[in-house]
Amino acid sequence: MPQVSEGQTPSTPTEVSVSSTLGKHIGEDLQVGARTLRIVGIVPNATALAKTPCIFLTTEGLQQLAYNGQPMITSIGIIGTPKQLPDGYQAVDRGVGITDLMRPLKVAVGAISIVAFLLWIVAVLIVGSLVYLSALERLRDFAVFKAIGVPTRSILAGLALQAVIVALLAAAVGVVLAQLLAPLFPMIVVVPMRAYLALPLIAIAIGLLASVAGLRRAVAVDPALAFGGP
């Protein structure tokens, strides 16, 4: 039974402790199916399956609520290794347990991954058009640089650097926004640390990829463009 932040843990089949996200108070009644339960405790932020609030009952209370009073227990959480298992039970470790609990979220996680991938494509297009337009605007400058003997690779390095800086700044803004917006998201989203570590690397790759069009344009600039009127 999880720790309650106020009240107490349920001790009779008609008592229940509920997640704070449900917005209920101690002493109120909670209608679950055909049964009316009395709230005796509040458990902070206990949710499952993306923000669905949890409620906690005694074993007997759950059996009356969900299994018609049958003496049934689907799973038992223990600390340590069991010497012997009751008939019909099997032991799984923590990892398997988490995977099993996460299984209903697979679709949601997949959907988020697809959206993330699409956003990376959008990022490439946005950074790419920014760098391309910026290159178009400076074609004459590039022509002048080439005409006065600046190697083409220095010009390209400058453009690529610009794209990488834009992508890195955008990634930094993304990190800050993620921190600010995560609580407002309708699901609880955990961003793993390795995502933050991988972000700059992906941003650099995105920046370089995005700058290809601009780089091709800069390579093609004819230094003779520098001659002639303004």
Next chain:
Amino acid sequence: MGDLSIQDLVVEYSSGGYALRPINGLSLDVQAGSLVILLGPSGCGKTTLLSCLGGILRPKSGAIKFGGVDVTALEGRGLAQYRRDTVGIVFQAFNLVPSLTALENVMVPLRAAGMSRGASRKRAEELLTRVNLAERMRHRPGDLSGGQQQRVAVARAIALEPPLILADEPTAHLDFIQVEEVLRLIRSLAEGERVVVVATHDSRILPMADHVVELVPAQTSENRAPETIRFAAGEVVFEQCTMGDLIYVVSDGEFEIVRELADGGEELVKVAGPGDYFGEIGVLFHMPRSATVRARTDGAVVGYTAQAFRERLGVTGIGDVIAERELASD
């Protein structure tokens, strides 16, 4: 560093599919330490020649040698190095980078040559002081007058002490007060072994030159009586891109007027028969021939100088010719 030598230079490019040779067999020798002005109207190949000298445009044939280096044979890295270390260019439109200050603009070639930031800054400050812009180093081009921008451009051009300076219409966008400063500055560059080549169509700046090269030689407008010339079938009357002083009226036979294409082929413009004339625009406007004319059959033409042609036209004159009206018969 050395003398500049141009031998039999031909530059050809494609203009709307037609072969155009703005420079056709130019030869020129310039001694070290002199200032040369390339004079000519627009479109006569001044900028084209400067581009070739600067290693920016590759000529079709011929050779450019500067101080013993054959510029036309340079490739890739050697070419970039030549552009950076041997040539300094002052552009007609100044071509400073608008987002950089005067100082940073001058630092560009120094940094490209691998000089450290501090050293290139110091050198750029010296150069800007030399062109009397010590007070305006931190200004961006937009805050400088045309003459000041051009002086920054000169400072950039001489940053690496190149032995060859090319200036393309350096005074085109300047008023006469600004021109004075820029002319003095450019004249002062032709010191020691350095060669300065200035392209312009403004004949007022000629007095500062050691040599003047007219890219379109002045036509001797010597008037001659019309002469009848006979051509056998297949003989060429004149070739595209050459200069000439006669306008031809066909008196007998057929002549084909063809335009050379950039891909080596040719396109028939028209066939001229008795009474038709050709070659008038090039002669009247001192431009190169825009097409080649060959005799299609044995035939004869009467060649008129511009003046004789005007006399033959009578009062309605040149306007009728440009409008391509038919000639009154003799």
